[in-house]
Amino acid sequence: MxxxxxxxxxxxxxxxxxxxxxxxxxxHAFKKIGENKILGxxxxxxxxxxxxxxxxxxxxxxLNTMIMNFNNEGWNxxxxxxxxxxxxxxxHIKEAAKVISQYCDIIAIRAFATLTNKVDDEGExxxxxxxxxxxxxxxxMESSIAHPLQALADAITIKENIKTSKPKVxxxxxPHPKALPHAVANSFVNMMKVTDxxxxxxxxxxxxxxxxxxxxxxxxxxxKKAFKNADFIYAKNWSSYDNYGKILxxxxxxxxxxxxxxxxxxxxxxxxxxxxxxxxxxxxxxDSDNSLVIQQxxxxxxxxxxxxxxxxxxxx
Amino acid sequence: MxxxxxxxxxxxxxxxxxxxxxxxxxxHAFKKIGENKILGxxxxxxxxxxxxxxxxxxxxxxLNTMIMNFNNEGWNxxxxxxxxxxxxxxxHIKEAAKVISQYCDIIAIRAFATLTNKVDDEGExxxxxxxxxxxxxxxxMESSIAHPLQALADAITIKENIKTSKPKVxxxxxPHPKALPHAVANSFVNMMKVTDxxxxxxxxxxxxxxxxxxxxxxxxxxxKKAFKNADFIYAKNWSSYDNYGKILxxxxxxxxxxxxxxxxxxxxxxxxxxxxxxxxxxxxxxDSDNSLVIQQxxxxxxxxxxxxxxxxxxxx
Amino acid sequence: MxxxxxxxxxxxxxxxxxxxxxxxxxxHAFKKIGENKILGxxxxxxxxxxxxxxxxxxxxxxLNTMIMNFNNEGWNxxxxxxxxxxxxxxxHIKEAAKVISQYCDIIAIRAFATLTNKVDDEGExxxxxxxxxxxxxxxxMESSIAHPLQALADAITIKENIKTSKPKVxxxxxPHPKALPHAVANSFVNMMKVTDxxxxxxxxxxxxxxxxxxxxxxxxxxxKKAFKNADFIYAKNWSSYDNYGKILxxxxxxxxxxxxxxxxxxxxxxxxxxxxxxxxxxxxxxDSDNSLVIQQxxxxxxxxxxxxxxxxxxxx
Numbered sequence: 052m053x054x055x056x057x058x059x060x061x062x063x064x065x066x067x068x069x070x071x072x073x074x075x076x077x078x079h080a081f082k083k084i085g086e087n088k089i090l091g092x093x094x095x096x097x098x099x100x101x102x103x104x105x106x107x108x109x110x111x112x113x114l115n116t117m118i119m120n121f122n123n124e125g126w127n128x129x130x131x132x133x134x135x136x137x138x139x140x141x142x143h144i145k146e147a148a149k150v151i152s153q154y155c156d157i158i159a160i161r162a163f164a165t166l167t168n169k170v171d172d173e174g175e176x177x178x179x180x181x182x183x184x185x186x187x188x189x190x191x192m193e194s195s196i197a198h199p200l201q202a203l204a205d206a207i208t209i210k211e212n213i214k215t216s217k218p219k220v221x222x223x224x225x226p227h228p229k230a231l232p233h234a235v236a237n238s239f240v241n242m243m244k245v246t247d248x249x250x251x252x253x254x255x256x257x258x259x260x261x262x263x264x265x266x267x268x269x270x271x272x273x274x275k276k277a278f279k280n281a282d283f284i285y286a287k288n289w290s291s292y293d294n295y296g297k298i299l300x301x302x303x304x305x306x307x308x309x310x311x312x313x314x315x316x317x318x319x320x321x322x323x324x325x326x327x328x329x330x331x332x333x334x335x336x337x338d339s340d341n342s343l344v345i346q347q348x349x350x351x352x353x354x355x356x357x358x359x360x361x362x363x364x365x366x367x
Numbered sequence: 368m369x370x371x372x373x374x375x376x377x378x379x380x381x382x383x384x385x386x387x388x389x390x391x392x393x394x395h396a397f398k399k400i401g402e403n404k405i406l407g408x409x410x411x412x413x414x415x416x417x418x419x420x421x422x423x424x425x426x427x428x429x430l431n432t433m434i435m436n437f438n439n440e441g442w443n444x445x446x447x448x449x450x451x452x453x454x455x456x457x458x459h460i461k462e463a464a465k466v467i468s469q470y471c472d473i474i475a476i477r478a479f480a481t482l483t484n485k486v487d488d489e490g491e492x493x494x495x496x497x498x499x500x501x502x503x504x505x506x507x508m509e510s511s512i513a514h515p516l517q518a519l520a521d522a523i524t525i526k527e528n529i530k531t532s533k534p535k536v537x538x539x540x541x542p543h544p545k546a547l548p549h550a551v552a553n554s555f556v557n558m559m560k561v562t563d564x565x566x567x568x569x570x571x572x573x574x575x576x577x578x579x580x581x582x583x584x585x586x587x588x589x590x591k592k593a594f595k596n597a598d599f600i601y602a603k604n605w606s607s608y609d610n611y612g613k614i615l616x617x618x619x620x621x622x623x624x625x626x627x628x629x630x631x632x633x634x635x636x637x638x639x640x641x642x643x644x645x646x647x648x649x650x651x652x653x654d655s656d657n658s659l660v661i662q663q664x665x666x667x668x669x670x671x672x673x674x675x676x677x678x679x680x681x682x683x
Numbered sequence: 684m685x686x687x688x689x690x691x692x693x694x695x696x697x698x699x700x701x702x703x704x705x706x707x708x709x710x711h712a713f714k715k716i717g718e719n720k721i722l723g724x725x726x727x728x729x730x731x732x733x734x735x736x737x738x739x740x741x742x743x744x745x746l747n748t749m750i751m752n753f754n755n756e757g758w759n760x761x762x763x764x765x766x767x768x769x770x771x772x773x774x775h776i777k778e779a780a781k782v783i784s785q786y787c788d789i790i791a792i793r794a795f796a797t798l799t800n801k802v803d804d805e806g807e808x809x810x811x812x813x814x815x816x817x818x819x820x821x822x823x824m825e826s827s828i829a830h831p832l833q834a835l836a837d838a839i840t841i842k843e844n845i846k847t848s849k850p851k852v853x854x855x856x857x858p859h860p861k862a863l864p865h866a867v868a869n870s871f872v873n874m875m876k877v878t879d880x881x882x883x884x885x886x887x888x889x890x891x892x893x894x895x896x897x898x899x900x901x902x903x904x905x906x907k908k909a910f911k912n913a914d915f916i917y918a919k920n921w922s923s924y925d926n927y928g929k930i931l932x933x934x935x936x937x938x939x940x941x942x943x944x945x946x947x948x949x950x951x952x953x954x955x956x957x958x959x960x961x962x963x964x965x966x967x968x969x970d971s972d973n974s975l976v977i978q979q980x981x982x983x984x985x986x987x988x989x990x991x992x993x994x995x996x997x998x999x
Contacts, residue, residue: 078401087711088983089742091735099441099463102405103470106433106916110405117738123439123755126957135961137860145970147731150980154735228453238996324466325442325458330449344462349469395719415757415779419723419786422749426721439755472712544769641758641774645767654777664782 052361054182054189056199058241061366063254067149068210071203071350076355078111084363085114091155092118092192095162095177098157100191100324100351101200105159108355112363118338129252130176140315144177157188157362159185164195165233166296172232173261188362193234198263202238203354205244208347209283212319215247218282219316223274224254225305225331227288236289237264237324253277257291257299274305281315284330288323308333312341319343368677370498372401373621374512374557378683379549383519384526387666387673391523394427394672400679401430407471409509411478411493416510416640416667421475428679435470436523446492457599460493462502473504480511480548483611488512488548489577504678509550513576517639518554519670522562524663525599528635533565534598539590541621541647543604544577545610551639552605553580561586576586577608590621597631601655602647603637610645624649628657635659684993686814688872689829694999699835700842700871703982703989707839710743710988711769716995717746724750724824727986728796732956732983733824733832737791739804740987743993749787762808780816789820791995796827796864798928804864805893815819820994825866829895833955834870835986838878841915844951845868849881850914851948855906856886858936858963859920862928867955868921869896876900883907884937889931889982893924906937918954918963940965942971 052060052271061260090109094102104120128147136143162177172195181189191199192265192280208247209220222239225356234326237260243250244267251261251269259270278284286307290295297345306329312318318344320332328334362365368376377383410418418434425432435441439474444463451640452459467474478493488511498505525536534591538555557580559566567575572660575586587593594600605614622645628634634664636648636658644650653660661674677683684692693699707710722741726734734750741748751757760779763770768775794809804827813821823831841852856872869892875882876899883901886893887920891902903909911915918939923929929957944950952964952974960966969976993999 058407080402089739097439097441099458100466102440103433103435103467107405108468110431115742117733119735120440123729124726124734124752125729129960133961133966136959137962140958142731143960145960146956146958146980149977151733151735153977153981154739154984160828203371226920252980324462326462327452327457328445328459328461329449330453334449338461343470345465348462350468352470383975398719409775410756413755413757415751415774416782418756419749420781423721424784426747436756553963638912640778640780643768644761644774644777650765660778661781661785663786664778668786 052356052363052367054181054192055358055362056178056189057197058199058202058238058245060199064091064206064245066359067203068206071207071353072210077354078151081360082111082113084360085109087114088153089115090157090159090359091115091151091215092120092159092164093151093161094120094121096231098161098192101161101349103294104317105192105248105273105355106352107352108359111356112265112359114359114363121233130180134270138332145184148181149186152186155187157190157359158185159190159192161192164234165337166232166290167229169295190358196230196234196237198238199356200351200354201235202242203358204347204350205239205285206242207350207354210342212343214303215282217247217348219249219280220283220285221277221281221343222252222285222287223277223307224258225286225288225329226300226303226309227330230290231288233289234293236260236287239285240264241269255300255305257294259292261292274313275311278311278314281318284312284318284320287329303330305331306330312336313317317341321347324348337356355364368674368683369681371515371678372494372505372507374515374518374554374561379422380561383673384478384522387519387523387669388526391669392511394521397676398427398429399677401425401428403435404679405431405471406473406475406675407467408475409430409467410434410436411553412506414477416664417477419509420667424478424675427672428675430675430679439541439678445613446496458683460496461500462613464497465502468502473506473675474501475506476509477508478508478510480550482546482548482606485611506674506678511675512550512553513547514550514554514668516667518542518558519674520663520666522558523557523666523670524637524659527662528659531598533563535565535596535599535677536599537593537597538603539593539605539623540574541602541623542619543643543646545628546606547604549576549605549608550575552603555601568595570664571616571621573607573609574605575608576605591630592629592659594627594630598638599629599635600628600634602636604647619646623644623647623652625651628652633657637663640664658679667682684990684999685997687990687994688810688814688821688823690831690870690877692831696838698755699989700838703835703839703985704842705990713992714743714745714801717744718742720995721747721749721787722789722791722991724782724791725746726750727754728791730824732895732901732980733793736983737824737987739984740991743988744991746991746995755977763811764979773777775844775913776812777816779903780813781818784818787819789822789991791822791824792816792826792950793824794826796866798862798864798922801927801969802855818842822990822994826864827864830870831864832907832986832990833867834874834984835990836982837871837917837953838874839982840953840975843978844975845999849912850898851881851912851983852886852915852917853913854907854917855939856890856921857907857918857939858932858935859918859959861931862922863920865892865921865924867894868919883909887932887937889925890921892921907943907946908941910946913950916944916947916952917948920963935962938962938965939968941967949973953979956980964984977997
């Protein structure tokens with residue numbers, strides 16, 4: 052694997068999940084593989100799970116790390132070609148990406164959607180600029196429209212908790228006070244598309260995800276109907292895609308609570324975290340034995356570890 | 368030792384100090400003990416000595432470290448149970464603590480008192496929440512009301528400079544332009560209570576520390592009287608405890624100067640740093656041969672090293 | 684080498700450059716030399732190249748690192764003697780430098796000129812205070828008036844690209860929207876003074892560098908005339924030295940473009956980065972095959988590595 056930008060970079064999803072679970076049980080099996088190599092972690096946005104799980108994964112592979120919080124430790128970057136840089140941007144991505152490539156062996160990038168301009172966000176300005184100019188592999192630690200390490204951790208978690216060969220998985224929109232990006236939902240959808248699972252999306256009208264991503268997926272506007280017979284409920288908020296970056300629904304009608312969970316086939320509850328308690332999901336549901344949120348976060352380590360391993364060794 | 372939250376977690380103070388001094392002289396004696404383990408350092412407040420001495424201690428034990436500055440790198444945390452998280456708190460401590468526990472083997476926390484609400488501060492909301500929800504040991508790098516790594520470094524320093532079997536140690540309040548927490552003073556008092564030293568506190572009226580902590584300790588409102596025959600003067604400012612978080616005295620009458628030090632038995636001068644020169648203590652006193660402040664800071668490394676060692680090996 | 688503060692600390696420039704080029708080709712040749720040692724990196728200003736190249740250099744030598752961003756992770760420092768510290772400065776450099784010295788084996792400092800007070804900037808308050816009070820070697824990662832690691836990387840780059848025994852090197856002022864320090868230009872001049880190269884400076888009137896530094900160097904106010912027969916064009920902006928910290932020229936008349944480069948002897952283009960495209964230099968020039976800017980940045984690693992190696996082993 053050269054770069055890991057989105058779920059499409061995974062050639063064989065089933066094998067990848069299997070290898071990640073092997074690593075989880077043998078986490079020090081490849082502890083010399085990263086020796087003398089450096090992972091550069093570039094943050095344009097806050098991070099808890101991604102930061103720490105990727106650091107742990109690197110540590111498990113003997114990989115050195117260097118962290119750069121671009122917003123307060125570095126320079127403002129210019130991304131436009133041919134611009135006359137007389138404003139507040141001190142450095143062009145062309146130089147930054149080429150230069151950083153010389154100091155590390157893999158560049159990991161976290162750069163959220165701004166939600167102000169759909170074309171810009173879908174253009175993946177930051178991560179694609181790194182891809183274009185960097186001379187070393189690039190790892191996506193959540194970009195404008197994709198969060199594949201999260202989706203891989205989610206796939207591992209479902210695999211660990213599966214009871215039937217074809218479980219029903221529901222991605223359910225849930226409320227949130229702030230406008231959130233589509234990255235986690237997009238990558239989860241893309242991941243589900245390469246599985247054999249029954250997969251449906253439940254969201255309010257006006258909240259359909261990018262139709263190019265959800266093509267062929269059933270979208271249900273009635274949350275309760277969608278929950279019926281579900282084996283996994285994956286909760287996530289996102290802002291409107293059609294009315295880009297807007298919040299259209301402000302009440303708690305889509306909050307996931309016990310009453311709704313009782314409609315399911317004793318479903319497991321999933322969320323990528325951080326989660327707003329009693330806004331996205333009730334305390335009772337997230338604190339129940341069926342909640343997998345902590346396990347999902349743990350699997351972030353092994354998702355990162357298997358991907359870093361493949362990037363280091365350039366395996367498929 | 369599972370957690371190290373306050374001085375009461377120390378079973379045998381004398382032995383601990385002795386072991387720390389051994390480490391100071393044999394700092395690489397246990398350089399493999401932390402191998403394949405990770406110390407997560409979580410900062411809610413600034414730190415110089417604590418950050419660097421703990422990093423050095425970890426390095427001396429072969430322990431990997433990951434640092435998280437929660438205020439600018441992570442999410443705002445919610446600590447209240449059953450809250451509807453529709454405000455500015457993006458993540459609940461329940462998830463944060465459980466999740467971080469999966470990425471490291473020890474969690475070290477720095478979270479100062481706010482000095483706005485005594486009940487909250489004494490409840491040690493942040494560190495106690497980590498204690499409650501974390502599934503790995505927790506190390507206190509200064510909480511609202513305790514700074515036991517500092518107190519241990521202070522005990523080591525006194526031990527190294529002791530000339531009589533029962534020295535007189537004076538904890539003296541000193542002026543400061545800002546309202547400061549009670550953590551350092553509290554832990555120093557708790558540490559002195561388990562020694563055989565003669566110990567008195569000198570502070571202005573209105574500045575008595577928490578009476579539960581100072582129970583049985585002589586408190587003197589006359590600084591000069593307290594200094595008589597002292598072997599160690601430990602200077603520290605704290606805001607009022609009764610009139611919680613307030614500054615009651617604004618002049619330099621309690622500044623520690625040569626004239627006052629001359630009342631002592633050629634006492635050593637101590638302070639935890641950072642120190643306001645010519646506000647807390649005169650240049651002449653802190654620059655004198657009797658000043659132990661740099662040695663105290665050095666001993667922070669060995670205090671952290673012995674505690675981390677005991678946490679790693681789960682020794683008492 | 685004890686400290687590395689400016690180019691004058693280099694005893695034998697030619698040998699140093701040769702050794703750095705050896706390291707570039709044998710970067711893991713001394714990977715155990717830093718074992719059990721710690722490099723403390725103290726930042727008072729942003730940094731990309733310096734941060735990451737120094738981290739990489741340390742990693743190549745097996746040297747542990749600890750980073751401290753003083754502005755948002757630590758305390759405000761007081762540098763004045765005898766001050767009554769009742770304002771916003773929480774710690775005196777005397778304590779800070781002595782204390783940090785106990786936690787690491789080398790202290791690296793980055794502290795830019797403020798450009799508000801020439802005497803203060805030339806006094807190199809921050810780095811000189813560390814030099815005065817630190818008890819371990821000090822490494823300059825760009826101070827008010829010197830950036831010797833950059834100058835060394837530049838010398839390596841010129842050496843790698845030299846075609847004649849006595850190339851003509853031109854340091855050319857170029858426009859910039861913000862007032863910039865003189866550190867890079869100063870150190871480049873000092874480096875050129877110890878070479879056998881033909882060296883001239885081109886800058887607009889009013890932009891002469893400190894005459895003590897440029898003594899004996901030809902300064903030309905006509906950029907085009909200076910470029911004639913040049914083998915290397917080193918572009919850099921700096922604010923006025925005489926009219927300290929001021930911007931006197933606001934147009935693009937000194938921008939380095941193809942037309943000007945055609946006056947040279949097919950010169951290589953150099954800049955320390957970050958660079959403002961189409962303000963300092965046109966896209967066409969910086970993107971041409973003659974541009975060495977990425978190579979310069981790469982050589983920062985080997986400049987840092989050779990200097991750290993000499994500091995660790997205390998070689999000349």
